[in-house]
Amino acid sequence: MLEIDHLGKKMNGIDLIKDFSLTVRKREIVSIVGESGSGKTTFIRVLNQLDVPDEGQIRLDNDVLFTSHESDKKANKKIGLVFQDFQLFPNLTVKENCTLSPILNKDLSKKEAELKADELLKKLAIDDKQAVYPKELSGGQKQRVAIARALMLEPQILCLDEPTSALDHETANRFGELLISIIKNDVGVIMITHDLRFAETFSDRIVSSRQFLNKS
Amino acid sequence: MLWSALPSIIGGLELTLKLFGLVLVVSLPLGLVVAVVKVYGPKFLQRLITLYIYVMRGTPLLLQLMFVFFGLPYIGVTLDRFPAAVFAFVLNYAAYFAEIFRGGMVGVPTGQFEALKVLGISHFKGYRKVIFPQVLKTTLPSIGNEVLALVKDTSLVYILGLGEVLRAGQIAANRYASLIPFIFVGALYLIVTGVISYLLNKIEKQYQI
Numbered sequence: 284m285l286e287i288d289h290l291g292k293k294m295n296g297i298d299l300i301k302d303f304s305l306t307v308r309k310r311e312i313v314s315i316v317g318e319s320g321s322g323k324t325t326f327i328r329v330l331n332q333l334d335v336p337d338e339g340q341i342r343l344d345n346d347v348l349f350t351s352h353e354s355d356k357k358a359n360k361k362i363g364l365v366f367q368d369f370q371l372f373p374n375l376t377v378k379e380n381c382t383l384s385p386i387l388n389k390d391l392s393k394k395e396a397e398l399k400a401d402e403l404l405k406k407l408a409i410d411d412k413q414a415v416y417p418k419e420l421s422g423g424q425k426q427r428v429a430i431a432r433a434l435m436l437e438p439q440i441l442c443l444d445e446p447t448s449a450l451d452h453e454t455a456n457r458f459g460e461l462l463i464s465i466i467k468n469d470v471g472v473i474m475i476t477h478d479l480r481f482a483e484t485f486s487d488r489i490v491s492s493r494q495f496l497n498k499s
Numbered sequence: 500m501l502w503s504a505l506p507s508i509i510g511g512l513e514l515t516l517k518l519f520g521l522v523l524v525v526s527l528p529l530g531l532v533v534a535v536v537k538v539y540g541p542k543f544l545q546r547l548i549t550l551y552i553y554v555m556r557g558t559p560l561l562l563q564l565m566f567v568f569f570g571l572p573y574i575g576v577t578l579d580r581f582p583a584a585v586f587a588f589v590l591n592y593a594a595y596f597a598e599i600f601r602g603g604m605v606g607v608p609t610g611q612f613e614a615l616k617v618l619g620i621s622h623f624k625g626y627r628k629v630i631f632p633q634v635l636k637t638t639l640p641s642i643g644n645e646v647l648a649l650v651k652d653t654s655l656v657y658i659l660g661l662g663e664v665l666r667a668g669q670i671a672a673n674r675y676a677s678l679i680p681f682i683f684v685g686a687l688y689l690i691v692t693g694v695i696s697y698l699l700n701k702i703e704k705q706y707q708i
Contacts, residue, residue: 370610383620
């Protein structure tokens with residue numbers, strides 16, 4: 284269970300997030316909705332330690348992952364992120380994108396990492412593209428590769444930044460079903476989205492970004 | 500006539516190629532290191548490198564050659580003609596390569612660095628496997644231009660009295676009062692730059708993913 288406790292983050296002296304707390308359980312999809320500039324992306328960046336929080340504590344199963352001044356070195360692997368623009372590595376094939384981190388960090392041998400990537404890519408129905416480079420993929424395919432890359436590290440929480448922004452209605456629905464199958468492996472999902480219909484259909488809970496500043 | 504001038508022209512070509520090879524092998528990695536320090540290094544080193552690049556790009560290479568060979572002895576550093584030429588060329592070309600690499604580095608989207616961080620990949624490993632190949636891909640055409648310019652710039656070492664290929668051709672042209680040695684030397688330059696262009700194209704294609 285992820286516990287975000289009294290989180291605070293200022294940008295240019297202005298509070299974007301103040302005294303915000305949230306709990307995300309395993310097998311739960313939480314959507315965060317709200318207008319542009321309301322701190323949604325900042326929130327997800329803080330969760331993934333791309334920005335440092337000013338206040339508060341992030342815990343996972345009662346272990347402190349990080350605060351404003353300290354951080355567990357393995358925190359990055361426990362919370363995964365799929366960027367809005369995916370940020371696949373253009374010089375690496377789909378499979379290499381997936382295996383890079385586990386191999387470089389010696390979490391898995393090359394063979395183990397490749398087997399795991401095979402399995403994940405198959406599950407995400409993109410195994411036929413494992414030898415191609417990202418520029419040859421469609422938006423939806425890139426997204427699935429980005430998800431596979433994040434899942435390779437077996438995160439307990441998967442964050443998704445505007446996952447349906449590049450998808451048509453039908454592909455978005457398929458993606459929602461994919462999310463439901465992903466959380467069955469004891470993963471919790473935090474999703475930032477503008478797509479209220481999608482959030483209502485596929486989330487267990489919807490949180491408004493107005494709550495970042497404790498507004499109702 | 501050409502036959503009798505041939506050994507000196509070929510000797511000149513050897514010197515040209517030796518200078519070219521040495522300068523390239525040293526200045527390319529040095530340029531990369533300079534670029535890394537300029538982008539990621541401490542502020543005072545960044546300022547120092549900015550000044551170094553400004554001086555190297557803002558003054559003629561010919562002047563730099565003269566300064567290294569004729570000027571440095573005044574402060575007690577005396578170099579032979581060839582090492583002096585290599586030193587001046589390396590300093591000059593490393594500055595140009597550094598600017599090219601720096602441009603490539605700042606052109607890599609911030610999101611790529613963030614993706615590496617989110618995946619728990621260290622700066623060094625991430626740079627080696629992800630960032631540098633992207634930098635190389637975008638900078639290869641500019642590096643290619645500089646490499647070809649280097650071949651031709653080597654002719655400037657005549658100022659130090661080194662017998663590179665153009666100087667050898669000029670001596671032959673003066674001796675025989677003929678333009679043929681010049682035409683021959685021009686053809687040699689075209690062959691050398693042609694081979695280098697071919698190799699550069701092959702390398703570029705390898706990186707065009």
